[in-house]
Amino acid sequence: MKVFVIGVGLIGGSFALALKEAYKNVTIFGIDNNDAYLNEALELGVIDEKVDWNDLGEAEIVYTAIPVNVLCELLPEILDRVSDDTLVIDGGSTKSLICEAVKEHPKRRNFLAAHPIAGTEFSGPSAAIKDLYKNKTNIICEVEKTAFKLQEKALKIFTDIGMRIRYMDPHSHDKHIAYVSHLSHISAFMLGKTVIEKEEENERDIFDMAGSGFESTVRLAKSSPAMWTPIFQQNKTNVLETLEKYIANLQQFRDLMVQDDYESIYEVMENTNKIKEILKGITVKN
Amino acid sequence: MKVFVIGVGLIGGSFALALKEAYKNVTIFGIDNNDAYLNEALELGVIDEKVDWNDLGEAEIVYTAIPVNVLCELLPEILDRVSDDTLVIDGGSTKSLICEAVKEHPKRRNFLAAHPIAGTEFSGPSAAIKDLYKNKTNIICEVEKTAFKLQEKALKIFTDIGMRIRYMDPHSHDKHIAYVSHLSHISAFMLGKTVIEKEEENERDIFDMAGSGFESTVRLAKSSPAMWTPIFQQNKTNVLETLEKYIANLQQFRDLMVQDDYESIYEVMENTNKIKEILKGITVKN
Structure with missing residues (x-):
């Protein structure tokens, strides 16, 4: 499984570590605008390879864990670059503007809007913890707008890393x-x-x-x-x-x-x- | 060592347990206006005996852990009742009014005003923990007003249960x-x-x-x-x-x-x- 993590700090890094714990066949590719973070994530084994935007076409799954304003800007571009079968999941703490940003995107069905209720007060790759998501709730918004096959895929991953699911509209x-x-x-x-x-x-x-x-x-x-x-x-x-x-x-x-x-x-x-x-x-x- | 603990909840009960841990020869006598608490403290081994105000003359050490308004009212009476050699220590979270309440008391030198910076959000005898005070700070106020021998005695106890001491005036x-x-x-x-x-x-x-x-x-x-x-x-x-x-x-x-x-x-x-x-x-x- 080729997983691209965009933003390799606490939230993205912990997702990477949880996947490595849950699956044997997973390779984590890291993208981050902070090159020091990217190197640190590589050294710590949080990611397996440094990649960049031009490689996004190869991703099976993309997980974005970046500031919500940057996400609103970049999510349409991420969807532009991924393949038709790629599942893109976000981990942002707000949901309305993020869902709004890709509402009309031709690849809207590749995107699953999610907010894991998990975190610590620390940040950066060294803050990543493999059990951060265990027994935590993942709130999924507008699930009906995601392709059914990709919903299934996401749910399997969330279950495999020990998360509970709640569905909610972005406004609520x-x-x-x-x-x-x-x-x-x-x-x-x-x-x-x-x-x-x-x-x-x-x-x-x-x-x-x-x-x-x-x-x-x-x-x-x-x-x-x-x-x-x-x-x-x-x-x-x-x-x-x-x-x-x-x-x-x-x-x-x-x-x-x-x-x-x-x-x-x-x-x-x-x-x-x-x-x-x-x-x-x-x-x-x- | 005969120690009377007045108020056998989180703060008083933890002090009792810490003394039992530190010393072999200590008997804890409990006083509390809540009789259910007193029985619970006895069952849990927090105290060894239930006593009342009339027994205070037998105490070597009295530790008070009751609401600070009640303490202001009762502290003069406690000092009235104890022997000339008894050390009375409080654990109140305020210090000015408590020191004020016994300023002119003939047994002022038997009293040591203290505030242990320790606690949890829980209360009652079942909240008592033997290590609550370990590595915590005890703030002592107006130390010069306590008899030197009793200061020494108190400091030895605080050190033996693992506390650090800071001196401060009640106003600060x-x-x-x-x-x-x-x-x-x-x-x-x-x-x-x-x-x-x-x-x-x-x-x-x-x-x-x-x-x-x-x-x-x-x-x-x-x-x-x-x-x-x-x-x-x-x-x-x-x-x-x-x-x-x-x-x-x-x-x-x-x-x-x-x-x-x-x-x-x-x-x-x-x-x-x-x-x-x-x-x-x-x-x-x-």
Whole structure:
């Protein structure tokens, strides 16, 4: 199986490693505009060969794991270059604009729009993990627009690397993912910013007092700005909606504190504690 | 060694287990206003005996791990009841009001004000872990106000259970901990609230899309409202300061998105990425 991975970082690299784990007969060809990454991926055994755009015609499967704005630009060109039987899968965190970008493309049926709910805060080929996708959910959008044979092929691969499948329309995907993923990133980035600013102001040693609770809450602030800026941009409307609701909740919490209404603060926290039960479900699933 | 633990949940119970691990000759006497907790702690071997306030005169060491408002009320009475040689240590997340509460107490020198930077989002005796304090920092306030012999005794215990010590005045403690601990809790609680509200609005299955990133960022929203409400109350001024700065940063991020200024958004995230290096330090320490 000849698989071309475009973008050999955390997401693309982990997909490559998962395929190598699942199948004997797979050769991974890597494409990346960062040549250092490409060499690193080769050294680490994430890919087997460096190739370029001119080789795309030879691909049986293409997996794209690049910033979503670049993907929107390049996906039509990728489809132009692949053969009639090639399956092209993306791993982008937004789906509406990506599906829109190839809506009228003559090879639309070669493309499967997907978003694996998996990742870490690290990036680059060295962040790739063979088990990243195991027991994780893959959200597939507009499955009916992909050729049936290629749907089958993709599903077999996802199952073989241990993923669960959910189908969803791109609009619902973008709306919901803003809440459970995009907002968490902004929340963590701004928490990190607030504490760093305080440290810079006068306290060099404030982080000596930080424990595992802070570390967990701020973890996503290590994420790649190159990946996340275009995600916020592409999902602007939904992200703004979640962000405004989040700010309103924080503002309300602040007002309750100003009013010394600790009874209401207790209640708000107690009601939110039910996230325990909800997260139990997540832990099982992810 | 006769150790009385008042409040046999996560913090007190873990202290008990750590002492049992470090010393052969230690008996843990448990006091808790929740009798079910006390029985559970006994069954789990967290404590050796159930006792009550009238027995406090027999304690060699008293460790208090109760909500900080209750502690402020009860600490004077605890000091009234203990012998002249007893060491009383607290584990509260705020320090100014606690130190204030016993400032003029005739047995002030029997008290050591401490805050172990350790915990999980769970509570109750079943949440107690013997290694909770290993390699963690214990912040000690107003050490000069504790009798020298009792300081020595406390330091030996903290060292024996694997803790590092930092000295700090209560005012600085409360100011800094608001940033690196209290704010993280509010940020997580409000993230949880925002997403739960969205789910309740119309989307029963939004959490199916949540991954480990959301789980990590929202983890502290599982924390106990009984512990955290009085912490926010006691540290109101500092917590409000951090919360207002956090809201301002989120608001600024929102404005940049509204203005489509993704260059600035990229920069903000890139600058915050230095939290990576800072957290590396925390991981080593905690």
